[in-house]
Amino acid sequence: MSAVIEIEGLRKTFHSVRHGRRIAVDGFDLVVGAGQVHGFLGPNGSGKTTTLRALLGLVRADGGRMSVLGAPSPTHLPQVAGRVGAIVESPQFFGNFTAERTLRLLARAGGVPAVRVDEVLEQVGLRDRGHERVKGYSLGMKQRLAVASALLKQPELLILDEPANGLDPAGIREMRDLMRSLSAAGVTVLVSSHILAEIQLICDHVTIISRGRRVAAGRVDEVLAGFDQHEFRVRVDEPERAAELLRDAGLPVDAHPDHLVVGEVADATVVSRLLGEQGLWVRELTPLRPDLESVFLELTGEGVHPSLPRQVDGSRPPGGAPPHGGEIDLGTVGSDRGGNA
Numbered sequence: 001m002s003a004v005i006e007i008e009g010l011r012k013t014f015h016s017v018r019h020g021r022r023i024a025v026d027g028f029d030l031v032v033g034a035g036q037v038h039g040f041l042g043p044n045g046s047g048k049t050t051t052l053r054a055l056l057g058l059v060r061a062d063g064g065r066m067s068v069l070g071a072p073s074p075t076h077l078p079q080v081a082g083r084v085g086a087i088v089e090s091p092q093f094f095g096n097f098t099a100e101r102t103l104r105l106l107a108r109a110g111g112v113p114a115v116r117v118d119e120v121l122e123q124v125g126l127r128d129r130g131h132e133r134v135k136g137y138s139l140g141m142k143q144r145l146a147v148a149s150a151l152l153k154q155p156e157l158l159i160l161d162e163p164a165n166g167l168d169p170a171g172i173r174e175m176r177d178l179m180r181s182l183s184a185a186g187v188t189v190l191v192s193s194h195i196l197a198e199i200q201l202i203c204d205h206v207t208i209i210s211r212g213r214r215v216a217a218g219r220v221d222e223v224l225a226g227f228d229q230h231e232f233r234v235r236v237d238e239p240e241r242a243a244e245l246l247r248d249a250g251l252p253v254d255a256h257p258d259h260l261v262v263g264e265v266a267d268a269t270v271v272s273r274l275l276g277e278q279g280l281w282v283r284e285l286t287p288l289r290p291d292l293e294s295v296f297l298e299l300t301g302e303g304v305h306p307s308l309p310r311q312v313d314g315s316r317p318p319g320g321a322p323p324h325g326g327e328i329d330l331g332t333v334g335s336d337r338g339g340n341a
């Protein structure tokens, strides 16, 4: 198995005198195969940053096993650090330095040829602003500089915690193109984000964390397929009669004010034929495919009272009982095509 990142049973509890014990990561598993663009999703406070910090040796784990590029982490991390670029938590740059100077210093410290500085500034779209002081940068420009710093050493593995944070729509698209081109060049990418439509566009694999535990993992299309109820939106002139016909045929039907939602439809022709044979002509027959956002909300939105504002920890009970009897693991997390983890 060519796993670039492996995390098994990671646990991390924070202790504070004031707030007592807080379980941030609760037996979490993650496998990122070589060449994947892997999305790491979870609500606020679900443990993503803590996981990435533990993986990179920035915080000490309480339990579990981790490896990066085959090196056990954190003990052997220094052996592979030169092949990994990471931004976890917005890095703080020295405001009085220009981006160029910042990157030159980082390049020198990392033994990277100075020519890379111009290359990465170009790559992240800061070519014409690189000579300006960082304190005059916008949030999105700082974020781009952070990505530039992670790219300096031409990493084989790029770990980005919310790289789209603060980026404008064009910036988000540029970040997407950048990740795609890096991936095409063979770089493995692990990226956390709350912009689910974006993740769906970029990522081939996904892991969803909720309350410190993995609740889904696998190829994006397979995770989505696991939630596909084969529903179709149907518009027809006599919806009541149509609903009756469809129900009589054994199909579940939800009636909405201006359309029907019919489930368990193996093939759209079943619906059009059933209705057409009775003189009911279908005006719209649209498959309703689950997207990453609906799956994410279904997996992570439990325990919320509809009339109350959702709290960041959801309904995590003290001690952290599993939020959902188990997890949805659609396998193939080992490699691009590989077998089950």
Ligand SMILES: Nc1ncnc2c1ncn2[C@@H]1O[C@H](COP(=O)(O)OP(=O)(O)OP(=O)(O)O)[C@@H](O)[C@H]1O
Pocket: 014, 015, 022, 023, 024, 042, 043, 044, 045, 046, 047, 048, 049, 050, 051
């Ligand atoms: N240094 C710390 N001390 C105490 N608690 C912490 C610390 N770091 C994180 N936590 C807690 O651990 C939990 C997980 O936090 P984490 O930052 O990993 O979440 P996240 O998934 O990255 O959230 P977000 O999407 O908001 O970035 C939260 O309840 C948080 O309050």
Ligand SMILES: [Mg+2]
Pocket: 048, 049, 050, 161
């Ligand atoms: Mg975070």
